Amino acid sequence: MSLLEIILKRRSVRTYTDEEIPENKIEKILQAGLLAPTSRNRKPCEFYVVKDKEILEKLSKSKASGSSMLENANTAIVVFADSEKADTWIEDSSIALAYMDLMANELDIGSCWCQSHLRFSADNKKSEEVIKEIFSMDSKYRVVGILSLGIASSKPEGHNLSEIDESKISYF
Ligand SMILES: Cc1cc2nc3c(=O)[nH]c(=O)nc-3n(C[C@H](O)[C@H](O)[C@H](O)COP(=O)(O)O)c2cc1C
Numbered sequence: 228m229s230l231l232e233i234i235l236k237r238r239s240v241r242t243y244t245d246e247e248i249p250e251n252k253i254e255k256i257l258q259a260g261l262l263a264p265t266s267r268n269r270k271p272c273e274f275y276v277v278k279d280k281e282i283l284e285k286l287s288k289s290k291a292s293g294s295s296m297l298e299n300a301n302t303a304i305v306v307f308a309d310s311e312k313a314d315t316w317i318e319d320s321s322i323a324l325a326y327m328d329l330m331a332n333e334l335d336i337g338s339c340w341c342q343s344h345l346r347f348s349a350d351n352k353k354s355e356e357v358i359k360e361i362f363s364m365d366s367k368y369r370v371v372g373i374l375s376l377g378i379a380s381s382k383p384e385g386h387n388l389s390e391i392d393e394s395k396i397s398y399f
Pocket of ligand 1 (some may be wrong): 237238239240241292293294317339340341342343
C-alpha cells in the first residue's frame with residue numbers, strides 16, 4: 228500500500244472487540260514511534276505499553292470526556308516525553324503519535340489519539356498529572372497524548388481525495 232493509500236484509509240477507531248492484538252503488530256507500531264523524527268535527534272519520548280485492564284480504566288478517566296474508548300482498548304501506548312531532554316516535547320510526541328496511528332491503520336489495528344495535554348479530568352485535575360500519578364513519573368515528564376488500540380468492532384469509511392479543501396493552499 229502506498230503512503231497516500233494508508234493516509235486515506237486511516238480513521239479514528241473507538242470501539243473494539245475483545246480480540247488480542249498480535250504481539251508483532253504492537254512491536255511494529257512501537258517501531259514507528261521510535262523511528263519518528265525528533266528535533267535535534269534528541270529522542271525525548273518513552274513509550275509505556277499498557278494492557279492491564281485496571282490501568283486502562285484509570286487512563287479512560289484521565290479526561291472528563293473523549294477518553295472513554297481507553298476502557299475497552301486492548302492496548303494503550305502512553306507517550307511520555309522528558310521535557311528536560313527537548314523543549315520540542317510537544318512536537319516530538321505528536322509526530323510519534325501520528326506515526327504510530329498511521330502504522331496501526333496500515334496493520335488493520337483500530338487506533339485513536341487521546342489528547343492529554345491541556346485537558347482536565349471530571350474532578351478538574353490536569354489529565355497529564357492524573358496519568359503521571361498512575362505511573363509515578365517524575366515532574367519533568369510531559370504527556371501530549373495516548374494512543375488507544377484494539378481490533379476494530381466497526382470502522383468508518385476511509386477518507387477520499389474529494390474531501391480536500393484546496394482553498395487552504397496558497398501558491399506564491
Ligand atoms: C491532536 C489530536 C487530539 C485528539 N484527541 C482526541 C481525543 O481526546 N479523543 C478522541 O476520541 N479523539 C481524539 N482525536 C481524534 C480526532 O477526533 C479525529 O482525528 C478527527 O475527528 C478526524 O477523524 P478521523 O481521525 O477518523 O479522520 C484527536 C486527534 C488529534 C489529531
